[in-house]
Amino acid sequence: MPYFDTASAAPLHPVARQALQAALDEGWADPARLYREGRRARMLLDAARETAAEAVGCRPDELVFTPSGTRAVHAGVTGALAGRRRVGSRLVVSAVEHSSVLHAGEAHEAAGGTVHQVPVGRSGAVDPEVFAAALTPDTALACLQSANHEVGTEQPVAEAAEACRAAGVPLLVDAAQSLGWGPVAGGWSLLAGSAHKWGGPAGVGLLAVRKGVRFAAQGPADERESGRAPGFENIPGIVAAAASLRAVRDEAAAEAVRLRALVDRIRARVPELVPDVEVVGDPVRRLPHLVTFSCLYVDGETVLHELDRAGFSVSSGSSCTSSTLTPSHVLRAMGVLSEGNVRVSLPTGTAEADVDRFLEVLPGVVGSIREQLGVPAVEIRTAAAEESSLVVDALGRRCPIPVIELAKVIGDVPVGGTVTVLADDEAARLDIPAWCEMRGQEYVGERPSPKGGVAYVVRRVV
């Protein structure tokens, strides 16, 4: 049963399991205690810190272990902002950061700070010059992920770090998605990682803060982990995290080549096998194991369910799969189609045959969903010329229905005429313009609808 969602959580690496077992026997005691069980625990913790620091590319005394990547990001962002409070209260982030970074930014705004989001292009990457231009004199901290968690696009971290150095602004890199593949290049100031993303156990993150970076840990004080991560250390988990990071790094170069080829196959074949698909993310500057595409006229939740029934575990950034019923902020920032969104992230060791079987199964899954949703086989039909704008009422209908209804009627609109889609589903704001771009139709714009929701106006061009 192929699991293709390692970007959410990787299965436990065998080395992590072995290390965890051993450390359950040797590392359960309090490392702050002076007796033999405490000294053994302290030795294991120190050794794990050295291993992790070597993999990260920092000094052991610059690295602390946290209970998760999210907590590492929260501690890093709040600590760095507080450390530079006198400089200013501006936080610069890319628009496609992980929610942990954006949530830390929201808390900063709620406390009176400001957050500036640097936009990304259609590939999902920031422009280094635009990022550099955002670094005003009152900027306390900048954050840029090493690679995007939803579309795999690598960010220009080294250039951003150079710009930050020039501006005197510390750069925090969320390296959660890439740390298993290699160290982050460039002169970053803070770095966060998450063990369960690289095959380590849940319950372990790491935060590196370079010497010389102003940092003031927030929240109640605690002596453990240099005062940066309160609470009793999870040493068995930490030992397993460090050991597995070293192990996946040993395999990374060869496995990256192999998985990159499998992802290239998916990137090439999916648009050939499935009509009306948009493969998103940078085709070259990307994580080796991750690919994302969106399927027009399909809802994400159903495609996940059908792929799950067929034995494939994938995730989606479509609105219908989120608890807030809004499309992923990453897809939104990229301005790409969000409906029928599928993220495939291959664990190390993924068999070629499993990828091939996925490519066999996918067309039928997408086709049957479209059939059930009544997607017209021929969308663009000859239509009698009409002066007035056609109105499609899709109020109360969820993604992908508004776009399907649009496709059903576009053939009835004379070339040059318009159709207005009334919709209150948040995904329509992203997906109707994306559909227009894919179909060569003109997206005119939106306005409030007197019936509630939003009226989206589309002009038929072809």
Place this chain on the structure above:
Amino acid sequence: MPYFDTASAAPLHPVARQALQAALDEGWADPARLYREGRRARMLLDAARETAAEAVGCRPDELVFTPSGTRAVHAGVTGALAGRRRVGSRLVVSAVEHSSVLHAGEAHEAAGGTVHQVPVGRSGAVDPEVFAAALTPDTALACLQSANHEVGTEQPVAEAAEACRAAGVPLLVDAAQSLGWGPVAGGWSLLAGSAHKWGGPAGVGLLAVRKGVRFAAQGPADERESGRAPGFENIPGIVAAAASLRAVRDEAAAEAVRLRALVDRIRARVPELVPDVEVVGDPVRRLPHLVTFSCLYVDGETVLHELDRAGFSVSSGSSCTSSTLTPSHVLRAMGVLSEGNVRVSLPTGTAEADVDRFLEVLPGVVGSIREQLGVPAVEIRTAAAEESSLVVDALGRRCPIPVIELAKVIGDVPVGGTVTVLADDEAARLDIPAWCEMRGQEYVGERPSPKGGVAYVVRRVV
């Protein structure tokens, strides 16, 4: 090699190990995902929550898992204070709470709030009436531990909860030390626990917040764990924590009787075997497995080292074993001797023979340390009457030296005369009055010393 410091961290319970193993295979995926691995993880998490809630005595939807007991306390205190911000900003705590509670209080003070510490008697317990009197109308939250972590004394939680109910103040109970022995009685509002204290793994705490308690989680938002504990859930750890809590509860009644008898033996025999020992904490209303005593004229660090060499792992609240070189705040609040402090906390399953061997070894360990420190064999010698006060300069000397110097000269002081001890070691403030009480001498008081440090004045009575 007997490990007698289960109050710091208990060795992993066999049930915890089995459950952890199984959950590493079944519970590594993201429980928020819809595919089978995610659904399996969600089922394990839900089942663990039900088990833990039953043991705590709350509803499953009132309980969240945190990365540690410390984080549970921090989240509970800050969330409850924020939830009642409009009522007031006063936090009431006992003077002997765990450092995690006191540190949360310090952060609250730094943010402009006030903290009122309710004093304890010599047994370490608060007086319920004094606690009740502290609940002013502007009190946002009160905190009381179920039992003290250093001396084992049980607090009158049920009475405190009743007083809180009458005053309309929520009560947070830090149940870290007692949760393995049974649920906390009485109408508490919030409760915190820590798995590695009951034989569960490190990396798991729990926070229960009763329905109806005003609570506003602080820090960056996160969807997981009802928004009260950010970060990817450590499901294998959580499963192991819940399973082991149930397992230790099944054994608790019988094991409590057995360990209580062993602790009674230590409480009775240590003062018989070792001269000048003060056994502290309530002899009856106490945890079954924990006993603490202080040995006059002994330094805590050396006694830990010597016991470790003899094969016994214990901890100490003496100043010399703390990184800040101050005696434990618990011993200070109780007003008992802090020098030569030894805490023995027996893990479940402790063999009677190990306790007997500890009692065999202890007198020799204490005796040899006293001999090395030059403690006078006969302290109280006949002395010529003198009018002027004798001055002992112990400036720059660490615990237990100032008290040893005092004991050396008290025989030279005429009955009714005084001796002044100059000392700058923080422990002297606690230990000189405690020595006076143990010896039947009169502690007159302290004043600043012109030579630096503090001048402690003692009048010879006997």
